[in-house]
Amino acid sequence: MAEGSYNQFCPVAMAAEILCTRWTMVLLRELVCGSTRFNELRRGVPRMSPALLSKRLKDLEAAGIVERRPVTAEPGVFEYTLTTAGRDLHPVIIAVGNWGQKWVETDATLENLDPNLLMWDMRRNIDPEPMPKAQTVIQVIYSDLAESRRNWWLIIEPDGNVDLCSVDPGFEVNLYLSTDLRTMTEIWMGFTAVDKAKRDGKLLVTGDRGLERDIEKWLRLSPFAKTEKLVA
Amino acid sequence: MAEGSYNQFCPVAMAAEILCTRWTMVLLRELVCGSTRFNELRRGVPRMSPALLSKRLKDLEAAGIVERRPVTAEPGVFEYTLTTAGRDLHPVIIAVGNWGQKWVETDATLENLDPNLLMWDMRRNIDPEPMPKAQTVIQVIYSDLAESRRNWWLIIEPDGNVDLCSVDPGFEVNLYLSTDLRTMTEIWMGFTAVDKAKRDGKLLVTGDRGLERDIEKWLRLSPFAKTEKLVA
DNA sequence: CCGGATCCGGTTAGATACTG
DNA sequence: CAGTATCTAACCGGATCCGG
Numbered sequence: 166m167a168e169g170s171y172n173q174f175c176p177v178a179m180a181a182e183i184l185c186t187r188w189t190m191v192l193l194r195e196l197v198c199g200s201t202r203f204n205e206l207r208r209g210v211p212r213m214s215p216a217l218l219s220k221r222l223k224d225l226e227a228a229g230i231v232e233r234r235p236v237t238a239e240p241g242v243f244e245y246t247l248t249t250a251g252r253d254l255h256p257v258i259i260a261v262g263n264w265g266q267k268w269v270e271t272d273a274t275l276e277n278l279d280p281n282l283l284m285w286d287m288r289r290n291i292d293p294e295p296m297p298k299a300q301t302v303i304q305v306i307y308s309d310l311a312e313s314r315r316n317w318w319l320i321i322e323p324d325g326n327v328d329l330c331s332v333d334p335g336f337e338v339n340l341y342l343s344t345d346l347r348t349m350t351e352i353w354m355g356f357t358a359v360d361k362a363k364r365d366g367k368l369l370v371t372g373d374r375g376l377e378r379d380i381e382k383w384l385r386l387s388p389f390a391k392t393e394k395l396v397a
Numbered sequence: 398m399a400e401g402s403y404n405q406f407c408p409v410a411m412a413a414e415i416l417c418t419r420w421t422m423v424l425l426r427e428l429v430c431g432s433t434r435f436n437e438l439r440r441g442v443p444r445m446s447p448a449l450l451s452k453r454l455k456d457l458e459a460a461g462i463v464e465r466r467p468v469t470a471e472p473g474v475f476e477y478t479l480t481t482a483g484r485d486l487h488p489v490i491i492a493v494g495n496w497g498q499k500w501v502e503t504d505a506t507l508e509n510l511d512p513n514l515l516m517w518d519m520r521r522n523i524d525p526e527p528m529p530k531a532q533t534v535i536q537v538i539y540s541d542l543a544e545s546r547r548n549w550w551l552i553i554e555p556d557g558n559v560d561l562c563s564v565d566p567g568f569e570v571n572l573y574l575s576t577d578l579r580t581m582t583e584i585w586m587g588f589t590a591v592d593k594a595k596r597d598g599k600l601l602v603t604g605d606r607g608l609e610r611d612i613e614k615w616l617r618l619s620p621f622a623k624t625e626k627l628v629a
Numbered sequence: 630c631c632g633g634a635t636c637c638g639g640t641t642a643g644a645t646a647c648t649g
Numbered sequence: 650c651a652g653t654a655t656c657t658a659a660c661c662g663g664a665t666c667c668g669g
Contacts, residue, residue, distance in 0.1 A: 354406065419660085473669055
């Protein structure tokens with residue numbers, strides 16, 4: 166009998182033994198979202214110690230959820246990918262996230278503002294389809310933050326790849342979003358509409374008129390933003 | 398900022414902070430299944446210490462998932478019931494359980510045999526509808542277990558209420574199920590069919606012919622038994 | 630009996646630093 | 650880049666005890 170076991174044959178308990186240890190669900194979200202490298206995963210779970218991340222990845226591998234493979238082109242570098250069983254956790258993540266969006270208080274959520282996580286999330290959800298077919302640079306300015314976390318650049322390449330920089334890449338900027346971190350997070354979460362933030366003077370959009378007009382097309386919100394919120 | 402927080406505004410992380418602490422998912426399963434009293438809950442999570450159960454119930458109450466109310470008829474006795482937010486966790490439990498049924502190895506599951514939990518689960522899933530409209534007593538005999546855990550009686554009252562006894566209640570028995578704990582658990586989990594267990598001589602059913610014939614009607618299996626299993 | 634609270638020893642997680 | 654090592658703090662399990 167395993168050490169940390171609940172000793173219950175019920176599939177909820179058997180699954181919870183694997184899935185409901187500290188950080189595991191958040192780590193799985195990162196994996197489901199497509200992160201594969203150790204340090205890429207670290208960026209998605211910055212408060213998780215590397216030692217624990219390493220242990221959890223081993224546990225998930227032992228559970229048949231994750232596969233660890235050396236990257237042939239880069240010696241000493243490894244890739245963590247979900248197995249079929251791991252990809253099948255998607256409905257679990259969705260169910261947990263939907264419940265959180267619906268029932269966790271907005272105020273509690275907004276106590277955890279983090280520009281790094283927010284920009285990282287925005288980056289991987291940008292839709293390049295409605296963008297110009299040339300390189301496009303969007304600068305986000307959080308006027309309430311200290312210098313080192315204030316300015317962010319999203320660079321959308323013609324091939325649709327999106328890069329994120331926190332230091333000025335030196336390219337011409339096509340669109341500026343000037344706001345504060347809380348407002349941008351509220352928009353991302355679906356708590357506040359882009360139009361309302363603009364009307365309230367909390368979001369200032371300047372630059373290319375086409376990009377500004379299409380902002381609700383290319384700036385995709387959190388996958389859970391559409392879920393109805395039932396508590397304040 | 399809360400102590401054990403992941404510090405992530407993502408709804409998966411916010412929900413996981415509440416739901417993915419040790420024992421919580423299993424406790425929620427008990428609540429979803431309808432247990433309301435402290436000691437009734439203990440019976441569903443026997444390996445959880447009462448101190449931790451008490452703490453978790455407080456946490457769930459603070460999270461708006463559980464309501465604790467004194468039972469008016471019985472002073473000093475309390476009832477724990479799910480709020481609307483708590484009942485809305487049903488899809489989460491189902492998603493976790495389905496994943497567990499599909500992907501946790503059968504052998505791992507069957508390392509956690511427990512006649513008490515099994516009978517407790519069977520009790521609350523008996524369907525009285527296809528049963529005779531008189532009191533019906535079913536005795537389950539686990540021939541591989543020690544005396545104290547070998548014999549169990551399920552008593553189905555005419556009104557559909559089902560009682561479970563581990564000491565002989567003295568009633569006339571209408572049907573006997575003689576088997577071993579692993580076989581009965583395999584049947585309950587949907588790993589083995591009743592017919593196959595009978596053919597293999599691992600389950601012996603004697604007594605009322607009508608009850609025997611209808612066994613697959615009134616003996617409802619685990620809610621996850623229908624989920625396809627994809628690993629050995 | 631019911632509904633916990635208390636104490637103590639072992640395990641787990643966090644912080645930080647360090648290595649190939 | 651991809652992790653280990655080490656130390657400390659928090660948490661958990663098990664037993665016991667207590668008031669109504």
